[in-house]
Amino acid sequence: MSSLVDKSQDSSGNRLEIAHFAVAISAFGLGAVMAVMQALSRADIDVVFRSPKVYYLSMTAHGVLMALVFTTFFIMGFGLFVARTTVGGVASERWAWAGFWVALGGTLITTLAILSGTSTVLYTFYPPLMAHPAFYIGAALLVIGSWIWGGVMIASWRRWKRSNSSPLPLAMHGMVAAVIIWFLATSGLAMEVLGQLIPWSLGWVDTIDPVLARTFFWWFGHPLTYFWLLPAYVLWYAVLPEIVGGRLFSDRLARAVFVMFILFSTPVGFHHQFTDPGISSIWKLVHTVTTYAILFPSMVTAFTVIASLEVGGRLRGGTGVFGWIKKLPWRDPFFLSVALAMLSFTVGGFGGAINAAYAMNAMVHNTFWIPAHFHVTVGTAVTLTFMGASYWLLPRVTGRELALPRVAFAQPLLWFVGMMMFSISGHITGLMGQPRRVYSSDYFGSEAAEAWRWLTLMSASGGVVLFVSSLCFIAVLGTTFFCGSKVGMVPTRFARSLEPLPETAGGFDRLGLWTAIAVILIVLAYAYPIWQLLTLERFGSPGFSPF
């Protein structure tokens, strides 16, 4: 899309985005404080307040605040921003605010439940660990708030569509795909939380089937990762080429990628349950096949985004096979963040191919390899992209110039270095058998624990560097917001594609149709194994709260 639609002068609208970003950043800040304590505790460094109770409580808070609150609120805010700048506005400001308040209320309830010490069940809340009912109710409200936002996003798209036959602006195409994935994903979560966990924690039913609950959880949990990833891809496809002064290499491929994510992101959940009893190996194999299918759109993305950067580098005068790389705007904090995020994602891609490898998964399942893996993916590929995007977004929603540009330049570098220290050593200790989610990893000085000690210390040092980077991030945003010099609204431009767009929308824009096919795939992937589970003679579990 080449034309420039700029509605960002509308000041009431900006408050909506700013409110979402403020919640996201606060959750991030709190999560980062917890994180550094955890990283040190695992390496048996005694920090203030260190105890198993505090460790597991804070890990619950860290997982929830980072993976569920920071990401969701950032994506909600970004989605509204995209709707405002591409399809002429948010269909209903009032409903968007309603979604915000419901989600915020839910977040506060869940956070208080965690901090009270009654809900140390971690962000995966596997039963029969039982939290206070408020934990589950708050989580449900967070999701319901996000559903309202999803409805607003869909309505904004449909309203635009009624008067336009051209292709949907690419950024909005990607965000609507993210919304669709979110609805598909959270349908599984709703069955678990509303159908099983809330009635059980309130005492309306006595027992719960943990395998069924895990199945619903991972029906949600895997597409959740694509709900995080798609907005990052939108930034890579639709903003990054514009920042480097280039063109999007192929608009058509980008749309195909978003459609593939709608199709394949959900029917894959058993790859998180490879070591579970109660699920037959044939269905685990079926989900392995779909899991590999979902690698494809990411490989296409790697190609398209790098090709777009090459176009940019060449338009800036770069020549030769690699000469264009030097010409890229490395001093721009958005560009630098995204470039490092993508580099980190290649590490994540290799790791992911191992995790998904059916039988090989047993080597890494629930070892520290897994947190090391998701900190380079969601914790860096997504988070660092969102951080860079904040530097790009904030001037566009506040009309203030980005403050502390040097700090904004150092921050992504620190994050990347810290994360490599944290994560490379974490992958190795994982292969050595070090488990995830442990307060201490010394195992009474056993031989195996002795072998991973130094690497764990390296990982902890990475945690400290990450914490410093987090402080830089918050300092830049805070200073910009409160004291940045007012320069007026910066116009928002999205990337143009190399080839002109067709006059009318093509098949990849028929998102309703693709959603219908996705639903059929989910039914094929889940209906039979869930039915098999339900027909077993099952014995439920009562709740336990050993915290």
Next chain:
Amino acid sequence: MSNAQSTSPVSRTMRVDVYERWWLWIASSLILGFLAIIVASSVLHAVHPPSHVETIDPATARTESEFASPGVFPQPDGSTLVVMVAAMFTFDPETVVVPVGEPVRFRITSPDVIHGFQIAGTNANVTVIPGYVSEFEVTFPRAGEYLVLCNEFCGLSHHMMQGRFIARSAREEDP
């Protein structure tokens, strides 16, 4: 949104469609290659993750089933059966001694929350879920002593839940 932009000079030198097509072929063959290896090894060599389907009542497992008396049971054919309970915050039996090079079949269940059973640094790794029996088989090629640990959060002493696994050559005398 009319689009007046002309094809840029770069697109002529970069040949979008040719690159694009090549890359799509490479990516899909890589993925199909991976998948072929996995599916072939699982079908031909029966390489599977532990996927046993069997239920048990967690309330009575420790009193009324084989799990009432867990232990290590050598079988007539030289293999070993290990019946184990993973409960907050111990593995019972805590120390398992088995002969090297012979198949060892584990049957594990939990009477309380979810636990993980892993022999550190190996692929003997299974999730233990109350209400279900986890079963899998391993053969240890080398003698040695291994750390067994719980790798799923099960409460405040989760990091203390551990055991020992000793594989020794059959010639050595049992103590």
